Amino acid sequence: MSARLSDYDYELPRELIAQRPLERRDDSRMMVLHRAEQTIEHREFRELKTFMQPGDVLVLNDARVLPARRFSDDGAIEFLFLERLGPTRWKCLVKPGRKMRVGATTKIGGFILRVERIMPDGERIIALDEGFDPYAGGSMPLPPYIDRLSDESDTARYQTVFARTGGAVAAPTASLHFTREILRAIPHAFVTLHVGPGTFLPVRSEKIAEHRMFPERFSIPAEAANKINEAQRII
Missing domain, CATH: 3.40.1780.10 (QueA-like)
Incomplete structure (x- = not known):
């Protein structure tokens, strides 16, 4: 082979x-x-x-x-929620990555999401407002x-x-x-x-x-x- x-x-x-x-x-x-x-x-x-x-x-x-795909309220950013790291922290894939550097923020359903860290493979560690459920309103x-x-x-x-x-x-x-x-x-x-x-x-x-x-x-x-x-x- x-x-x-x-x-x-x-x-x-x-x-x-x-x-x-x-x-x-x-x-x-x-x-x-x-x-x-x-x-x-x-x-x-x-x-x-x-x-x-x-x-x-x-x-x-x-x-x-899981319905883990979400879009920012302005439709500009796509998130794929991969793993919950804590009550208000998730590991995500984000597109386009150039718009979500460390410290960048956006909103989904009025909740604020902020990039805390970028992993070596491009995954983002995202800090979320309390009460945000990535699967509520998510798509496949x-x-x-x-x-x-x-x-x-x-x-x-x-x-x-x-x-x-x-x-x-x-x-x-x-x-x-x-x-x-x-x-x-x-x-x-x-x-x-x-x-x-x-x-x-x-x-x-x-x-x-x-x-x-x-x-x-x-x-x-x-x-x-x-x-x-x-x-x-x-x-």
């Missing part, structure tokens, strides 16, 4: 990037690679069970995305390739049907196609991995090994660990 970033360049026409989900989650297309024959076929996601084998266990991430932090603002429909659709543990700033997008009907037909186990801000940051180093990864919190319940350990194949 190549360790050079340029070896993974390819052209993806913007018109092929869906901006809205299909009405039914499991109507999504599924590409199947048959390794032995070295062939590819296209199926529908609802057919996933067809390709499962006895002894398989599907491992799924039950992290729930859609990926950068979705070229629109989030709306009410994204509250449900940019979330898996099994999301339950709040804390992620992005959805485990490979799981958005699952329905409860599919889950009932397939042995599975839930773990929690809170997708962090690193998912939004591009890889800039030509040598992939030099790319700095952000830490992410996870937990594996004992019941899930037992299922995984007993599985013949983990998916």
Whole structure:
């Protein structure tokens, strides 16, 4: 496997990037690679069970995305609230960063936000007025390739049907196609991995090994660990 970033360049026409989900989650297309024959076929996601084998266990991430995206009252600054550091202090991603240097202030819902510190990776430590709730009136932090603002429909659709543990700033997008009907037909186990801000940051180093990864919190319940350990194949 190549360790050079340029070896993974390819052209993806913007018109092929869906901006809205299909009405039914499991109507999504599924590409199947048959390794032995070295062939590819296209199926529908609802057919996933067809390709499962006895002894398989599907491992799924039950992290729930929080409505952590907010805009300043004048619409000039976008905040992504990442981590609460204290009653009135949060770690945030801010765009555009040049407008929010140390000491800069703005308002959201009339509450004052002030930049206390800028972290090495550009994250801001923000001091807030007491009583400010970043999730009240917040929106879903859609990926950068979705070229629109989030709306009410994204509250449900940019979330898996099994999301339950709040804390992620992005959805485990490979799981958005699952329905409860599919889950009932397939042995599975839930773990929690809170997708962090690193998912939004591009890889800039030509040598992939030099790319700095952000830490992410996870937990594996004992019941899930037992299922995984007993599985013949983990998916």
